[in-house]
Amino acid sequence: MNVIEKNIIMEVEDLKKHFDISKGFIKKVNSKVRAVDGLNFQVYKGETLGIVGESGCGKSTTGQLMLGLLDATEGHIYFQDRDLAEMTQEELRLARRDLQVIFQDPYSSLNPRMTVEELIGEPLIVHGIAKGEELKKQVLDLMNLVGLQKHQMTRFPHEFSGGQRQRIGIARALALKPKVIVCDEAVSALDVSIQAQILNLLKKLQKELDLTYIFIAHGLPAVRHISDRIGVMYLGKMVEMADRDEIFHHPLHPYTHALLDSVPIPDPRLRKEHLLIEGEIPSPTNPPSGCAFHPRCPFATEHCKKVTPEYREILPEHYVACHYPLVDKDTDVLPHSSDKA
Amino acid sequence: MTKNLLEIEDLKVRFKTEDGYISTVNGVSFSVKQGETLAIVGESGSGKSVTSLALMGILPANGEIYDGKVTFEDKNLRTLSKKEYRKIRGNEISMIFQEPMTALNPVFNIGYQLRETLILHYDMTKEQANKKGIEMLETVGIPDADKVMGRFPHQLSGGMRQRVMIAMALSCNPKLLIADEPTTALDVTIQAQILTLMRNIKEKSNTSTIIITHDLGVVAELADRVIVMYAGEVVEEAPIYELFENPLHPYTKGLMASIPKVHDVVDELYSIEGTVPNPSNMPSGCKFYPRCPLGNIECTKIHPPLEYISADHAKRCIKV
Structure with a gap:
């Protein structure tokens, strides 16, 4: 469209x-999801x-x-x-x-x-x-x-x-x-x-x-x-949102990039090593400080641990929450038509 | 030519129900070679999981193999006693299930469950088994393996539980590993981790694997050879590249065309009309005929045989 x-x-x-988690007889709220x-x-x-x-x-x-x-x-x-x-x-x-x-x-x-x-x-x-x-x-x-x-x-x-x-x-x-x-x-x-x-x-x-x-x-x-458009969520936050083709061809958030790369492509000629992200998704009860993705992110710095990145429009209609978006990098995870011999 | 580790000939499985017997696997034949990964693909009701349960000897109480031959390393598995079967199961043939939460025992810790197989099959002492268990957990990429030994299944995430299942299945160095939808219940980034793990295991060991899945993406990542099942029968068999380059059976073609491609967006997806027939009410002749774009009157009369068009590519269709 x-x-x-x-x-x-x-x-x-x-x-x-936020959901309250209460424990015990008096239902004291002791944490939040x-x-x-x-x-x-x-x-x-x-x-x-x-x-x-x-x-x-x-x-x-x-x-x-x-x-x-x-x-x-x-x-x-x-x-x-x-x-x-x-x-x-x-x-x-x-x-x-x-x-x-x-x-x-x-x-x-x-x-x-x-x-x-x-x-x-x-x-x-x-x-x-x-x-x-x-x-x-x-x-x-x-x-x-x-x-x-x-x-x-x-x-x-x-x-x-x-x-x-x-x-x-x-x-x-x-x-x-x-x-x-x-x-x-x-x-x-x-x-x-x-x-x-x-x-x-x-x-x-x-x-x-x-x-x-x-x-x-x-x-x-x-x-x-x-x-038509796709938003990517991670631990309760939107990390990226853009036009469908933009998301698939130029993902800017490292999480989006890894997520898209993890999808197995139904064509044995395109077998490849996946861009693996380490570890598991942390619990939303106690999300990591700063950028919630930092413990699994290959590009994370000290800054990412402390400061939560702002969700902002960095290209027209392309929103990202990352301190170091992958602009000017080749993040296209999809095979080009020429790859198929 | 590598030797066949497993040979299944004309396997038939039926279930006893209130309305009499219902046959869900109707004459399935295939073989698995040493070190090979065979994928069995099909949708719900195709009989792919029942086939694997039958050869593990763990069909539900109302199910039975009523015909066919299952030969594993020159042993006829159908004639084994329960005790003899138990020696093979978990030791020479082992299995990974889709949902590790239901396959693992919730009241024993991981260590106990890992040691159990080793003590049973290898006569190890508890200490030896413990050492081997930790080693296995490390092989499948579990950090802090010695701590994980003391945990219970509910304390682990889905991906970790699946790794534990794999560690357990591999602990006795099985010759054949059956993985039934091993990544279906997992998130996609975790799925990529498990698929990579399975690929590494395959490279390092000479274990043969049967992977059962509905996901052609997973097939494309792991398999050497593929059989496609529909309504309890094999409808096509081919090596992996051959199958994706030159699918013959209209069902295989339809299945491939109906997956949304991430790299090739089309306006309307191809879809196979109708649904899988009910096993108690199978169409006569070709079972795919009611949904087939090529089907005609001829197809209702003949039940097409599985026909080899080359040494390793077979199809069950008279139209192609």
Whole structure:
């Protein structure tokens, strides 16, 4: 999507979410998990913003905060210029129609005792949008939209395969004609051939219904396929955000560089030594001082241990939080077309 | 020509259910040579994991091998008694599982679990086993190995647990290592560490490996040879470069085309229509026919045999 009109549909400002860990009988709070620790970014209307990162980086918490499912500890989330935290219950209820979610595991997120018709119709009933014949018609339209057959209406979730169940989940998310859909690991649990079907479906729906996606995932190839822009998170912070091709061809943060380089490429001719980063992801309860990535970073200096790098726009539309971004370095991890003999 | 370490011929595995027997592995044949890494690729329900459990002799209670031959170093594994099998398992053939948290025992520390295999198979004393255990942990890149010996599985991260599993699997110098989705549950930077470790092990030792995975990226990184499984059958077999350069079976081709490529963005991904058939309701003739772009009436009548088009490249399809 080259010609996006950059209308901001959502904006996140200094967003923080800390979870208290309490222990013992009196539930004394003795530590905090800094799941999300100061995020700033915008989501443009009609785009797909990919958010990637490894376990514990806070990507799913970010998604839940943006849906209004969790309350932020600090900071603001604006949806169409309105702060979610300042909305009344009624306003929030209406905003939630516009903000929907597709979960990773369509088996545990669908009630096993409800038929497809009831599952897809439920949001319409809850929000008082349709009933009777009209309800049935709308459910059929939705099923048609996501590629489910009319005769499957009376079936239960266990009668479907993983891919089909994900279609039910998508139909449910679409029922209220949302503007933004958070896809939280929406294709991660699916087999590759099915994953391709669902990714294609999501792209088709985005075009037809003018949707904005926030695509949260750890699977980089899928994120690259579907996203227009990509943000990379590490220990509750955004370390880099840029246009998809920019991220893959010119990553500026050493973590992004190593993360992208770690992805195995399905071509034996491109077998290579990976740029390994040492160690494991530290616990978000007690993140390292300064730049949280410094213990694993090959370029870290004393400065990095002490001073937290500022998240700033160092190239147009390219944001990085690093004291020594890899500007002017060849960080392209992707094989060039000439490499393939 | 290197000798075959393992030979599987026409292996068939079935499970007893309330509705009678369901066969999930339907005549699988392959071999593994000394020092070779063979990848078995397939999606859920292809029978790849059941095949590996069958040759480890650890099928669930309702499962059984009902036909075929499994020969490991001239021994027919199917005729072994439980006791004889136990001598081979963990010693000559060992296995790494996808989720080390469920494969490791949560109530014993790492040291105990590492020593157990060594004491059992090598008759070592506790001290000897301890020394060897620490040595193994160091081989797989665990820092502070002597401290880790005293830890419990829940105190380690996913990547560390997988390293412990690998250390344990390698501690008896197995001739054959079976790795079932060894990196699927890991984060990508940790996956790169484990894949590098496995590659180093392969270079240093002469252990043969069977790696079972759905991820063609992992296959491309590690394997020498690949078999592709679909609905309990081998549909294609080829050396690694040959398979990626010249895939023949429509399923293999579809699988390769449906992975999003990091280096080659397309607008719409190729997708294989439909889903894997249910083992209790298999299509007659070719099992891939209902999803195949090349399928026609002929394919419903014949169950295609696995046909070798060269010495080492085979396909199960009458259309290509």
